[in-house]
Amino acid sequence: MAGPTPAASGRIFISYRREETAYPAGWLFDRLADRFGGGQVFKDVDSIQLGDDFVEVITTAVASCDVLLALIGDEWLTITDEHGRRRLDDPDDFVRLEIEAALLRKVRVIPILVGGASMPRADELPDSLSKLVRRQALELSPSRFEFDTSRLLKVLDWTLAEVRKAHEDAVSRVAPAVKAPDPSTTEVEEAPEQRGQPGQSRTPSVPPVAPATPGGAQPPSDQSKPPDKQRRRLSSRARILAGAGVGVVLILVLIVAITANSRTTPPPDGNAIDRQGTTQAGGGGIEVDSTPVTSGDGIRLTGLRAVSRRDPDPPSVGDTITVSYSLTNVGDRRLQLEYTFVGVRNPANDNMDTEDMNEGRALAPGETVNAQGRILLDSAGRWQLWPCYVLSGDRFCPDKWQVFFVLAE
Secondary structure, eight states: OOOOOOOOOOOEEEEOOHHHHHHHHHHHHHHHHHHHOGGGEEOOOOOOOTTOOHHHHHHHHHHTOSEEEEEEOTTTTTOBOTTSOBGGGOTTOHHHHHHHHHHHTTOEEEEEEETTOOOOOGGGSOGGGGGGGGSOOEEEOGGGHHHHHHHHHHHHHHHHHHHHHHHHHHHHHHSOOOOOOOHHHHHHHTOHHHHHSTTOOSOTTSOOOOOOOGGGOOOOOSOOSOHHHHHHHHHHHHHHHHHHHHHHHHHHHHHHHHHHHHSOOOOSSTEEEOSOOOEEEETTTEEEEOOOEEETTSEEEEEEEEEETTTTSOOOTTOEEEEEEEEEEOSSSOEEEEEEEEEEEOTTOOBOOOOOBSTTOEEOTTOEEEEEEEEEOOSSEEEEEEEEEEETTTEEOSTTTTOEEEEEO
């Protein structure tokens, strides 16, 4: 057997039910192991020993991976245990624990619909799994296994490369910059006993004033004027500089006030346009209306942009579209974000919304958050995309807010 094809490093966890998708899971495991290496793909949690907390073992195993593939067959939703109870309703069900752990730990979850299975609805799932329906799914059919797995491999290559880049960026941000020590700072730090003495100066670089000599004679100086006049001259100079500084601050405050007063207060309309904007083209010729708009919740949308991974070529099937935007609280009260996402409908009008971001984020008046979503175009035709948010109390953004269209060829 040939060695693994060089690909993005990462760990993949396959979640499946042995009763219905054991064979597809085995086929998929072999294909992924060929591609990424057997040590990078996990199919079963068989290492649970007597006395181990299986919840912790599963959580640890899933959290160590970068992607979880949730295999969903025709009976995945309805399969029952020996007591006739639906397996998914059991808090200790292994499949439920695996997916819950992935969603909780922010592991990328990709539903794999096996043999024509359909994506379950949120109201058919336990609350802890409801976010699964918002994950974009891929189909896996035994009759076209090679074609479907090749599509999955492309998605995993892109996903794992993205995860690896995020890890590298995080490491580069955490690594402290090494700077040469400041000699003046070092001198101060080397004499802590001076700071602790009462009446001692905190700036040793300024020498103390020499005491007057007997008979009123002044100590040697490089200035001919008496010390009292010298001090008066320095004091006048300090007052002039302080006055100039205050004047500059007042001018800046006046400019800020004029600028703020000149801005137009957003109208109360639920989708009011704040100013005249232009339609800007994203990467790959995607037309996006970037005009700032404000919702009835007092959230202003700005900076809407969509970029094709194949830029400057037009989008095609298998391409990834990255949508980014900013949300600002322009009201006078604090808002609680449940999450942000990008609404997506594929050419068949199926819900393909992206993963959540900014979960549990509180927005103070005037505060801005940045949001993003990535969409895999897995079928040809016209796709609908729009930025969205959810506030506490299940308050959603306006329906299809600033919706735009992407034609996948």
